Amino acid sequence: VIVEVLAVGTELLLGHTVNTNAATIGTKLADAGVDLQYSSVIGDDHDRMVAAIRLALSRADAIVITGGLGPTQDDITREAISSATDRPLRFSDEYAARLKRWWESRGREMPESNLKQAEYPEGAVLLDNPKGTAPALQLETDGAVIFALPGVPAELEVLLDLYVVPVLAERAGEGVVVSRVIRTYGESESRIGELLSDLYVAKGNPSMAFLATAAEIKIRLTAHASTSDDAERLIAPLESAVKERLGRLVFGTDAETIEEIVFGLARERGWTLATAESATGGMVASRLTKVPGSSQVFRGAIVAYHEDIKLMNLGVPAGIIETHGVVSEPVAIAMADGAAAALGADVAISVTGSAGPDPQEQPVGTMVIAVHTPEQTMARTLTLPGDRERVRTYTTTGALHLARLAMSGEWWSGQPRRGRWV
């Protein structure tokens, strides 16, 4: 089946909202072996929405529309489907009663406008939404199926799993698509491309592609086959070859994140973790505590934004700050050692730096990371381009990678201190 995604909402065109829903749909469909070929955004404009639905009906077998099913006046997806398919809108008394019960069960009175959510284009099936009040719609038209789903990400996700993915996976027939993502850190995208140039296959089966995201370069291998076992067999030799070629640049596979790797290392070694952060303001700790079950190894963090906190709560000697300045490797080392002591952790990651927009002692983008382990404490200075948010994000990722290398005993060696790789 050829699938087209239409994300509805002027806020998407204006850039007020980022289209994460298209990514969610793409991921779930690819996991089910369904190829997404078209993905577009439409504003809250009746005529353009009707034109987009008609264009999609002319080139796709399945259309997944997201957004525009809310209770407010600018939610016009139901009307647009009705116009594009020449089916009048009907009203479901049964769904209206269910809506009233939903609000009552939460002890709140239903705003009258929510009744709009009981409307549907003739012939459509209303699909129960366990997470919200807007039902999803499924409409079979000549030769194509239209799904309309709410734009609220948590609702969309559940409804995709419940209704859309099973239907489309079945219609897609036997073929499956399997992707493997090999995650690397430490080299530029072009250097990775060169290292793999003789293994590169754009249109082959499996195919290879490169993605650069926030300091990490990923290599995606994709295979089509009739079963996932067959697809895995196609991927396996290329995956091994890539991993062997890239060696320790590779840190993970598929959805595995650097924070999960760091956790795994800590659990393996029976070590606890802590952070001491200045310029990143708690971002390293936030990333680490994303991992479910992180309380098994994560002790806590001290965000030492003001110099007082570095002195008092982390015990950084005033003399070190006076001699070397607050953005320096000796201070980062004292912070990491101090956090390990103050928080009772085996491993402590520290960050100090000048994230901008105004320079702090050092030029903007000068970021110092240190990692304390039971064996030693080492520091490294990075020079990063970009604005405050980019510097902070790249530093957070860099700090987690340095922790991985320190914990696995492979502390950075022979790699450039500056450059695109971090």
Add this chain to the structure above:
Amino acid sequence: VIVEVLAVGTELLLGHTVNTNAATIGTKLADAGVDLQYSSVIGDDHDRMVAAIRLALSRADAIVITGGLGPTQDDITREAISSATDRPLRFSDEYAARLKRWWESRGREMPESNLKQAEYPEGAVLLDNPKGTAPALQLETDGAVIFALPGVPAELEVLLDLYVVPVLAERAGEGVVVSRVIRTYGESESRIGELLSDLYVAKGNPSMAFLATAAEIKIRLTAHASTSDDAERLIAPLESAVKERLGRLVFGTDAETIEEIVFGLARERGWTLATAESATGGMVASRLTKVPGSSQVFRGAIVAYHEDIKLMNLGVPAGIIETHGVVSEPVAIAMADGAAAALGADVAISVTGSAGPDPQEQPVGTMVIAVHTPEQTMARTLTLPGDRERVRTYTTTGALHLARLAMSGEWWSGQPRRGRWV
């Protein structure tokens, strides 16, 4: 001018990468009064990319392509433009020399594959990229202009400002689009829609639309006029009416974030800030330190993930934990008071809770927030739906809003304890 955005990359269709570039382009064009009408995603497939460019040429006056200009083998935007417009690829010796200098200036050897970035479809102008090695391209074809920009967000942003926005703003002529976003917290989207139903204008000038994002509901007013002053004059009366109707639900305007509001309140009152976080693991501190210049008022944070840290670093009495449990209002209050004392801050925000996936003492989604101010410390328990990441994000936003209300002396009253609003 009618503008179409084409974002290139199979990773976008597969959902491995979220299409933030389309949002960036939409924002910058709207700010310049240019209406974005079409936005689509294309995979790294030569034929489909050529078809998409031809479709765009048939319905738009300007096409902004992003992605596919990198140095690796799957970067085929140059080739696709060349095929879609029937112009052969040329090679720029001058740009090739510049590329070599760029790498040399960074003390690194240029991978040979980067020379690909000196290719261009005949007739295109190579636009210098101050942030990276891939030049942008500008090609005037019959009646339309094509811009091709790298997909790296930081590079894209600079190149939009330098080349794309000035050209398109000029071609768009005199008209401008002005948007005002009124930001609210504390009520559901449908309730806000009802409160404003008599003021609602979908297609008028100005028009109104609603957006729900992570616990905040936004109302966007958009006006078209020949000058921005005229557009502002169209918006002003509706903006006042909406703000008056919604009263203290409104917390900010346009890009103003809740963390900036909290900072503004602290600066006004001469207060310093700190946080003590358990389940949010530093997310509240990360949000607060996003604000440039936050070091003026932010002292620091203690992430007290393990119970030891609550006892030792925040001084929460063991008896309070024994009596009430760690996820409780008395513990949140003791954490906030403890953080204010330990970190020497006037205002401290604390969070404890059960974020999941496994319940901790209380059911998943039970989150307790407290705010210490020089006047008093108060706590509030929220019950939030969704997974770990959603619960943590909504709690972080909720904590900042509670801090705003506590600092401005309007602590929560008469509002539901549960519901979609938080």
